[in-house]
Amino acid sequence: MLTEKYITGNCTISKGAVSKNGLTVFENNTPVNAFLLAVYQHLQLNYPKFYKMDNLSKLGWLAAELLLKDGFDKEAYQPEEVGVILANANSSLDDDLKYFDSIKNTASPSLFVYTLPNIVTGEICIRNHFKGEQAFFIQDTFDADFIAKQVNYLLNNNILQACICGWADVIDQEYKAVLFLVEKQKKETSVAFSAENMETIFKKDQV
Amino acid sequence: MREKDIFIVADNVFSPLGKTTAANFLKLKENISAVKQHSNTKLSTLPFFASLFDENTQFIEDDKHAYTKFEQLLIASIADALQGAETNASDKKTVLIISSTKGNISLLENEPVSAELKKRIALSTSAKLVAGHFGFVNKPVIISNACISGVLGIITGMRLLRSGEYETAIIAGADVISKFILSGFQSFQALSPQLCKPFDIAHDGLNLGEGAGTIILSANKKYAGSIKVKGGSVSNDANHISGPSRTGQELAGAITTAVKDAGILTTEIGFISAHGTATVYNDEMEANALSISGLQAIPLNSLKGYYGHTLGAAGLIESIISIQSLKQNYFLPALGFEKAATGSQVNVCSAPMQITANNILKTASGFGGCNAAVVFGK
Numbered sequence: 001m002l003t004e005k006y007i008t009g010n011c012t013i014s015k016g017a018v019s020k021n022g023l024t025v026f027e028n029n030t031p032v033n034a035f036l037l038a039v040y041q042h043l044q045l046n047y048p049k050f051y052k053m054d055n056l057s058k059l060g061w062l063a064a065e066l067l068l069k070d071g072f073d074k075e076a077y078q079p080e081e082v083g084v085i086l087a088n089a090n091s092s093l094d095d096d097l098k099y100f101d102s103i104k105n106t107a108s109p110s111l112f113v114y115t116l117p118n119i120v121t122g123e124i125c126i127r128n129h130f131k132g133e134q135a136f137f138i139q140d141t142f143d144a145d146f147i148a149k150q151v152n153y154l155l156n157n158n159i160l161q162a163c164i165c166g167w168a169d170v171i172d173q174e175y176k177a178v179l180f181l182v183e184k185q186k187k188e189t190s191v192a193f194s195a196e197n198m199e200t201i202f203k204k205d206q207v
Numbered sequence: 208m209r210e211k212d213i214f215i216v217a218d219n220v221f222s223p224l225g226k227t228t229a230a231n232f233l234k235l236k237e238n239i240s241a242v243k244q245h246s247n248t249k250l251s252t253l254p255f256f257a258s259l260f261d262e263n264t265q266f267i268e269d270d271k272h273a274y275t276k277f278e279q280l281l282i283a284s285i286a287d288a289l290q291g292a293e294t295n296a297s298d299k300k301t302v303l304i305i306s307s308t309k310g311n312i313s314l315l316e317n318e319p320v321s322a323e324l325k326k327r328i329a330l331s332t333s334a335k336l337v338a339g340h341f342g343f344v345n346k347p348v349i350i351s352n353a354c355i356s357g358v359l360g361i362i363t364g365m366r367l368l369r370s371g372e373y374e375t376a377i378i379a380g381a382d383v384i385s386k387f388i389l390s391g392f393q394s395f396q397a398l399s400p401q402l403c404k405p406f407d408i409a410h411d412g413l414n415l416g417e418g419a420g421t422i423i424l425s426a427n428k429k430y431a432g433s434i435k436v437k438g439g440s441v442s443n444d445a446n447h448i449s450g451p452s453r454t455g456q457e458l459a460g461a462i463t464t465a466v467k468d469a470g471i472l473t474t475e476i477g478f479i480s481a482h483g484t485a486t487v488y489n490d491e492m493e494a495n496a497l498s499i500s501g502l503q504a505i506p507l508n509s510l511k512g513y514y515g516h517t518l519g520a521a522g523l524i525e526s527i528i529s530i531q532s533l534k535q536n537y538f539l540p541a542l543g544f545e546k547a548a549t550g551s552q553v554n555v556c557s558a559p560m561q562i563t564a565n566n567i568l569k570t571a572s573g574f575g576g577c578n579a580a581v582v583f584g585k
Contacts, residue, residue, distance in 0.1 A: 100315050103390045112391035113449045118352045122575035125443040133441045138349040140331040
């Protein structure tokens with residue numbers, strides 16, 4: 001039942017910097033709203049729905065865009081073979097606060113829809129047509145070991161053939177997304193899929 | 208080869224209808240709904256229909272810890288479920304899983320926003336308090352995945368036991384109805400101005416509800432003979448963040464995979480506990496999905512007419528009640544349903560059914576395009 005699994009790509013957005021597979025691709029030290037827009041513009045994306053998203057969805061969605069850019073062969077998979085397993089500490093609180101502010105006047109349905117952490121999962125799935133397993137876990141800090149076990153179960157049992165997993169968290173001006181693409185086929189830049197390797201990549205922005 | 212069997216050892220439903228599964232089931236057999244009209248200006252300027260606890264409800268005795276209502280609900284539900292089992296919370300092979308959509312969000316309504324308040328609202332804070340209350344040694348798992356949170360909790364627990372990681376999983380879900388949640392559903396115009404009518408031709412929106420549910424699962428063979436959680440699956444519509452799939456194909460995919468995971472055939476499903484929120488979009492999508500899955504003739508209910516939509520607790524409460532039905536050969540109707548919605552081909556129960564079934568299917572869907580299906584059986 002055990003199959004070989006690799007981290008075939010990773011992407012980090014944190015502290016004003018964006019990196020893919022360990023290489024910084026963009027830096028911009030502006031407040032979170034301007035920063036996320038700058039990343040979007042830097043990647044030369046054209047996706048009007050982006051502007052409607054809350055910051056958590058923008059962050060996770062942008063990280064997924066960069067993660068899958070150049071190198072991910074979407075055609076190799078059926079929609080239901082690709083899943084998204086994410087975690088964060090603050091759930092959707094960043095948007096919850098904004099929504100709650102809105103109800104003093106008129107409750108805003110467009111803010112309310114983002115008051116769930118798994119909406120970012122939905123945004124990633126809509127963009128990429130992924131229809132496989134998904135789960136959103138709340139953890140006070142990134143629990144690489146737990147995430148690795150979840151993804152291992154799904155890939156070992158052939159429930160999924162590829163999985164995006166990792167962390168996406170925003171609260172006020174603090175944000176961090178670290179996403180991993182996990183596949184069964186080795187690529188040039190691959191490292192073995194393990195909690196240790198995820199942990200190492202996750203902590204890179206801290207040096 | 209069949210995967211390791213996972214047994215249901217004990218459970219609890221804690222709702223405005225009662226504090227135990229048995230008490231709840233008795234009320235349901237009497238066809239009593241917890242949904243009523245409320246005029247509570249703290250929650251809404253307009254009257255609304257919902258299933259709410261009385262303001263003076265005592266969830267746990269002698270609370271010296273200043274637990275929030277959400278945490279008290281979880282504790283009360285878990286405590287009762289543990290009483291019905293030989294489960295030791297402090298065992299290294301035991302894991303606690305908590306499911307909720309909005310947890311302590313109502314705290315925003317009474318206190319100014321501060322770093323401390325944000326930390327107090329975090330689901331990890333509640334999970335730590337609840338785990339500490341019972342002496343769980345393992346870090347609790349927290350799931351917040353919209354309205355499939357409860358069913359996803361059961362599926363996650365089943366998988367953690369199958370993989371041998373743990374021997375026992377205690378899955379508890381709760382949500383509390385607050386101004387935050389009510390105003391949001393009102394802004395979406397998703398609430399019915401009356402008692403909700405799942406799958407009925409006149410379905411016009413949902414009722415919200417609060418409550419908690421707990422299921423204890425075990426991989427220990429000494430429970431052989433108990434009802435099993437046989438299989439589960441999750442999918443995403445990849446269509447819209449707040450509207451369901453146009454076709455129902457993705458929920459159908461989750462159903463088919465869950466049935467396959469259970470090692471049974473679709474024809475062996477004897478009853479379905481649908482999500483059935485009573486919004487037109489949800490009910491149509493679900494009816495389509497069940498038809499695609501070849502389950503259109505199987506009797507089904509939605510329990511939303513009794514409990515309202517209890518969000519992160521819904522999957523647990525509705526699974527537990529359906530498991531009780533499986534044990535007692537007594538299946539409940541979809542309260543509020545009289546005449547089938549136009550074009551619907553599913554077999555919605557309008558009266559109780561005393562039938563035997565070997566397997567039941569529970570489905571759930573939610574914002575973000577998520578779907579989940581789980582199979583329970585003898």
